[in-house]
Amino acid sequence: MYPSKRNNTKTVYFVFLFVSSLFFGCKNSEEKINFKKAQKGQELFTSVGCATCHSLSGAKFYGPSLNKILGTKTKVIRNHKEYTVFFDENYIKKSIIDPDFEKPILFKSKKMPKPSLTTFEVDCLTNYLVSINKTSTKH
Ligand code: HEC
Incomplete structure (x- = not known):
């Protein structure tokens, strides 16, 4: 009938979806x-x-300082090859569970002992490190 009207409806629909996805996206990351x-x-x-x-x-102790900003890139060594990864929740968690899986390039000759922690404790530590890294993005 009126193609322009149909398009308008579509546009409104997509704008609605877009805005609501932004809204829910933010909500999830806060949670x-x-x-x-x-x-x-x-x-x-x-x-x-x-x-x-x-x-x-x-400050550099034996290991890297952990007040990095989430989402920034870090260079790591994995299987003798260099990779660029994002410092995010998964990376933090993996670094705690399996420190030998990959190492930040500046610390490749250092060794973090595998900590004996429960899944819950690893979760708590990850939440803590994510929380301080989130706040350090707000200046
Ligand atoms: C004996 C010293 C030592 C202890 C204790 C230690 N770490 Fe580490 N950690 C390191 C070193 C060295 C590295 C870098 C080399 C590597 O990944 O093996 C590292 C890497 C990390 C990384 C990755 C950081 C980055 O910039 O890539 C995280 C996250 C981390 N450690 C968290 C922890 C948590 C949480 C604990 C306590 C359960 C812990 N570490 C205990 C020495 C240590």
Whole structure:
């Protein structure tokens, strides 16, 4: 009938979908941090010894400082090859569970001992590190 009218309806529909996906997208990323777990993670960070090798201030201890900004790129070595990965939640978690899987290039000759933690504890530590890295993006 009136093609232009049909197109308008479509446009309105897509704009609606787009806006709502933005809205839900933001909501999800805010919900990613579980603050109870993050708090527990903060305690664990000191009590299980992460703090002896990792600063949260940018200072280099034996291991890299962990106050990096989420989503920034890090160069790592995996199987003797160089890769660029994003410093994100998955990377943090994987680095805790399996430190030998890949190493940040500046620390390739250093060794992080595999910590013996429960899945819950790893989750808490990951939440904690994500939470401090999120806040460090807000200046
Ligand atoms: C004996 C020192 C030591 C301890 C203890 C230690 N780490 Fe590490 N960690 C390292 C070193 C060295 C690296 C880099 C080399 C590697 O990945 O093996 C690293 C890498 C990491 C990375 C990746 C960082 C990056 O920039 O790529 C994370 C995340 C991490 N450690 C978290 C933890 C957490 C959480 C704990 C406590 C459960 C912990 N570490 C305990 C030495 C340590």
